[in-house]
Amino acid sequence: MTEKTISSDVVYRGKIITLRVDKVELENGSVSxxxxxxxxxxxxxxxxxxxxxxxxxxxxxxxxxxxxLEIPAGKLEAGEDPRECACRELAEEVGMKAxxxxxxxxxxxxxxxxxxKIFIYLALDLEPVEAERPPDEIxxxxxxxxxxxxxxxxxxxxxxxxxxxxxLHALRLGLAD
Amino acid sequence: MTEKTISSDVVYRGKIITLRVDKVELENGSVSxxxxxxxxxxxxxxxxxxxxxxxxxxxxxxxxxxxxLEIPAGKLEAGEDPRECACRELAEEVGMKAxxxxxxxxxxxxxxxxxxKIFIYLALDLEPVEAERPPDEIxxxxxxxxxxxxxxxxxxxxxxxxxxxxxLHALRLGLAD
Numbered sequence: 001m002t003e004k005t006i007s008s009d010v011v012y013r014g015k016i017i018t019l020r021v022d023k024v025e026l027e028n029g030s031v032s033x034x035x036x037x038x039x040x041x042x043x044x045x046x047x048x049x050x051x052x053x054x055x056x057x058x059x060x061x062x063x064x065x066x067x068x069l070e071i072p073a074g075k076l077e078a079g080e081d082p083r084e085c086a087c088r089e090l091a092e093e094v095g096m097k098a099x100x101x102x103x104x105x106x107x108x109x110x111x112x113x114x115x116x117k118i119f120i121y122l123a124l125d126l127e128p129v130e131a132e133r134p135p136d137e138i139x140x141x142x143x144x145x146x147x148x149x150x151x152x153x154x155x156x157x158x159x160x161x162x163x164x165x166x167x168l169h170a171l172r173l174g175l176a177d
Numbered sequence: 178m179t180e181k182t183i184s185s186d187v188v189y190r191g192k193i194i195t196l197r198v199d200k201v202e203l204e205n206g207s208v209s210x211x212x213x214x215x216x217x218x219x220x221x222x223x224x225x226x227x228x229x230x231x232x233x234x235x236x237x238x239x240x241x242x243x244x245x246l247e248i249p250a251g252k253l254e255a256g257e258d259p260r261e262c263a264c265r266e267l268a269e270e271v272g273m274k275a276x277x278x279x280x281x282x283x284x285x286x287x288x289x290x291x292x293x294k295i296f297i298y299l300a301l302d303l304e305p306v307e308a309e310r311p312p313d314e315i316x317x318x319x320x321x322x323x324x325x326x327x328x329x330x331x332x333x334x335x336x337x338x339x340x341x342x343x344x345l346h347a348l349r350l351g352l353a354d
Contacts, residue, residue, distance in 0.1 A: 001237040001244050001315060011189045012196055014212040017290055019189055019196050022239055032313040034239040035191040037214055039290070060178040061288040062199055062211040067178050068288060075289070107338045110286040110293055111238040111245060112252070113194055113216070118338075136209040138178060154349065161284045161295075161338055168345035172331065 001027060003034070016040070016075060039116035043085035044073035046104060046166040047096060047123040048175060054149045054167075055094045059139035069142075069152075070160045073118070082106075082119035090123055091131035094141055099125035104169045109161060120166050122173075150176040178204060180211070193217070193252060216293035220262035221250035223281060223343040224273060224300040225352060231326045231344075232271045236316040246319075246329075247337045250295070259283075259296035267300055268308035271318055276302035281346045286338060297343050299350075327353040 003024040012019040018038040025031055047055040056069050072093040076085050083101065090096050105120045133139075144152070152158050153167035170176055180201040189196040195215040202208055224232040233246050249270040253262050260278065267273050282297045310316075321329070329335050330344035347353055 001235075001317075003237055003239050012198075012212075014198065015210060017196075017212050017214070019194075019214075021189075021191065024239060026313060027315055028312070030312055033192060035189075035194050036240045037194070037196075037290075039287075042289070058178075060180050061285075062180050062201060063213045063290060063292045064285060064288055068285070070288070073289075105341065106333060107336050107341050108238075108241060108245070109338045110216075110291065111241055111247070111337055112219070112250075113214075113240060114287065114291070115240045116287055117336075135205070135207055136203060138204055140178075154346075156283060159284050159294075160288055161286045161342070164282065164284050164342055165338070165345065168342065168349065169331075171349060172345065 006031065035113055037114040039075070039114055040078070041076045041082070041116060042073055042118045043076060043082040043089060044071050044118060044120045044162045044166065045086045045090045045123050046071050046120065046170060047090055047094060047098065047126055048146060049126050049143070052146045052175070053143040054146050055096065056142050056144060057093050057139040058142060068159050069163065071163045071166050073162060083121065086119065086121045086123070091129050092133050093137070093139060095128055095131060096126045097129040098123035099127070105165050107165070118162055120162055146170055147176040183208065212290055214291040214293070216252070216291055217255065218253045218259070218293060219250055219295045220253060220259040220266060221248050221295060221297045221339045221343065222263045222267045222300050223248050223297065223347060224267055224271060224275065224303055225323060226303050226320070229323050229352070230320040231323050232273070233319050233321060234270050234316040235319060245336050246340065248340045248343050250339060260298065263296065263298045263300070268306050269310050270314070270316060272305055272308060273303045274306040275300035276304070282342050284342070295339055297339055323347055324353040
């Protein structure tokens with residue numbers, strides 16, 4: 001299966017996303033339009049300390065017009081390794097570095113309209129590190145026992161996709177035991 | 178925490194998404210821009226038959242320029258109940274209806290730039306039903322044992338976020354046993 005591109009128009013080129021509209025020919029010969037958001041991809045970190053607590057950031061999300069609880073995350077810089085990005089975000093947002101960093105999951109957040117791929121890492125053996133947070137990132141750091149966090153994920157209290165995926169993997173790996 | 182809207186400009190109003198750019202004032206007084214994709218939301222269905230097989234659809238995603246394996250899903254129509262949407266997509270894409278439909282998860286796919294919320298249902302007690310598929314939806318239906326699907330999710334073979342969330346919940350609920 002494929003969709004042949006008849007034309008492709010960039011509608012908006014922004015700081016984080018680019019929007020383009022493709023006119024495509026389907027396999028059955030019909031013609032359709034695809035609205036596509038190009039995103040550089042992202043990395044996120046499930047950081048668990050020696051007390052079996054998960055680090056969260058609470059921040060206001062303009063798209064939702066409310067604050068939500070998420071694991072630390074950020075978008076990839078051009079050409080950046082997702083692992084480097086995960087380390088940077090863990091340092092900037094939570095002030096930690098990890099001796100042990102493992103890839104937990106990598107997935108497309110919303111393949112129907114966006115190419116964003118997110119890489120989620122499990123960070124263990126944490127140590128404090130000095131790092132500055134960018135001025136337009138206002139957030140509160142908090143910690144929660146893994147078991148309580150997993151419960152919040154399963155009951156629907158956690159509303160963020162990457163955080164949900166990370167915590168369901170934590171449950172699977174026995175980190176909530 | 179909040180971000181005060183200074184101005185809000187719609188850049189593109191499409192068939193599925195709307196893109197707007199908000200100029201905002203942060204709590205620390207600094208001014209920033211937020212690129213926001215408005216999406217009507219979506220519903221998805223983890224449909225498991227009496228043989229403990231999951232229904233998948235394989236379709237070409239223009240945003241990724243490749244085919245991927247997903248559970249049946251679709252966007253909400255204006256004012257539509259997510260449960261109705263789930264039933265519609267299950268009928269249109271897989272040709273099934275469910276006697277037993279339960280909400281598994283509801284989350285924001287990418288709160289950093291989009292307001293899309295997806296509702297994932299578990300569908301059991303399946304029966305065939307007649308339904309027509311929209312002409313611009315070309316897909317192949319396939320089935321896989323739940324245990325094999327969960328393995329594919331945990332090993333990274335499943336690349337779609339909603340499918341990953343659905344299968345991790347299936348594992349938690351013992352559906353893969």
